[in-house]
Amino acid sequence: MNKAPAGDDGLGTLCARWRRHTVAEGWRMPEDWSSPAVVPLAYAVMNGLAAEAPARALGTARALADVGVAEGLRDIGVLYDLCLTDLPQSVAVAFATGWETAETGPDPRLAARGMSGLPRHGEFLARAADVFAGIESTREGGSLVLVTIDGRVGGVSAAGRLVRWKRDVLLGEAVRLSFGEDWPAGYRDGVAVVLGRPEPAGRMLASVARARDTLAGLARKNPSILRAPVRITVRPLPSDLAALRRLLDADHAA
Numbered sequence: 725m726n727k728a729p730a731g732d733d734g735l736g737t738l739c740a741r742w743r744r745h746t747v748a749e750g751w752r753m754p755e756d757w758s759s760p761a762v763v764p765l766a767y768a769v770m771n772g773l774a775a776e777a778p779a780r781a782l783g784t785a786r787a788l789a790d791v792g793v794a795e796g797l798r799d800i801g802v803l804y805d806l807c808l809t810d811l812p813q814s815v816a817v818a819f820a821t822g823w824e825t826a827e828t829g830p831d832p833r834l835a836a837r838g839m840s841g842l843p844r845h846g847e848f849l850a851r852a853a854d855v856f857a858g859i860e861s862t863r864e865g866g867s868l869v870l871v872t873i874d875g876r877v878g879g880v881s882a883a884g885r886l887v888r889w890k891r892d893v894l895l896g897e898a899v900r901l902s903f904g905e906d907w908p909a910g911y912r913d914g915v916a917v918v919l920g921r922p923e924p925a926g927r928m929l930a931s932v933a934r935a936r937d938t939l940a941g942l943a944r945k946n947p948s949i950l951r952a953p954v955r956i957t958v959r960p961l962p963s964d965l966a967a968l969r970r971l972l973d974a975d976h977a978a
Contacts, residue, residue, distance in 0.1 A: 735890045738766050738806065746802045752795065761785035763889045764841065765800065769807050776818040783822025793823045840896030840911040845972065848910025852919060853965050855908070867961065868919050869928070870968070872975055873899065873935060874955040876914035877948065888913075891949045894942050902935035915976055919961065932956060 739762060747754045764778035779800065786796040800819055804811040843851075855868065875895045891914060899909055899916045908919045920928050936956055943952035962968045 735763065735767055735770065735893075736887070738770055738803075739763065741806055742766060742803050745806060746799050749798065749802060751799065756789060756791075757799075759785050759789065760889065764893055766803060767890070767893050769803055769809075775812070775815045779815045780818040780822035783819035783824075784826045785822075786819075787823040787826035793820055796823060840892040840899075840916070842896050842899060842909050842911035842916060845910045845912045848908055848917065849965065849969060849972075851908040852968055855919065856965050867922065869922050870959050870961050870971070871903075871918040871920050871932065871935075872955075872957045872959070873916040873918075873939070874914065874957075874975070874978075875916070875939065875943075875950045877951045887949065890946070894946065894950060895939075898935055898938045898942065901938060902931050910972075912972075912976060917972065917975075920958075928958070932958060 742762070743754075743757050746757060751757055759782070761778070761782040761784075765775055765782050767773070768775040768778050782800070783793075783796060786799075787793075797816060797819060800815070801811050804815075873895065875891060892911070895914065895916055896911065899911075899918065903909065903918050903920070907921075910917045920931065922928055936954070939950065939954040939956075940952070943950040943954060959971075962971055
C-alpha cells in the first residue's frame, strides 16, 4: 500500500485532501463531514494498518449523523483512492455493519471514546469502583498497580484539533498494543492510565517495556506531537476511589 507523505502534518494533510475530494464528488452537507471518527480510519489506511475497526466506528458515526450508507461508502472510497489502493471488501462490510447497528450495537459507545479509542475517565473510574467494591475481581488475584503514561508535549493542547487527534491516536494504539484489553484503561487529553497486576512480574514489566519502546519510536517520528521520552510511572493503586480520583487529577494538572 502506498502511504501519504511522512511528517507531522501527513495525517492532517490527508484528512484535508479527503474532505476536499469528497465534497467535490457531491457530499451533501460539507459542514457536517468532519468527525473525530474519520481520523483513526485515515491513520490506518495511511500506515497500512487493519482498518475494519475504525471503518465500523465511522459507519456508526455517519449513521448517527443521518448520513446514508451509500454516501458514506463513497466517502471512504475517496480515501482509498487518495492512498492509491482499492477499498477492501472487509472494510466496506465493516463500515456498513457499523452503520446498520448504530442504534443497537456497542459501536456508539466506542465511537464516543474519541481518537484514542480508550475509555474516557468516567468509564475508567466506574470500572475502578467495581474493583474496589469487589464486583470486578482480578483474574490472578493480588493487589493492583496504576500505570500512568503521559505523552503530552508543550503546546499540543493549544494546537489544532488534528494535531491533538493524532497524538491521541498514537497513544491509544500504543496502550492497546502493549496492555491488550484485559486491564481497565482510561484516557484524558494526552494521559493514559491502566490498572495492572504486579504479579506475575514478568508480564507487567514486559507490557511497560513494550509501551516505552513503542512510544519512543513514535516520538522520534513525531517530535512535535509526543513527549520524548514519554513519561511512564507505575505506582500502587490508591486505597479507595476518592484517592484514585485525586491522583488522576493531580497527574493531569502536572
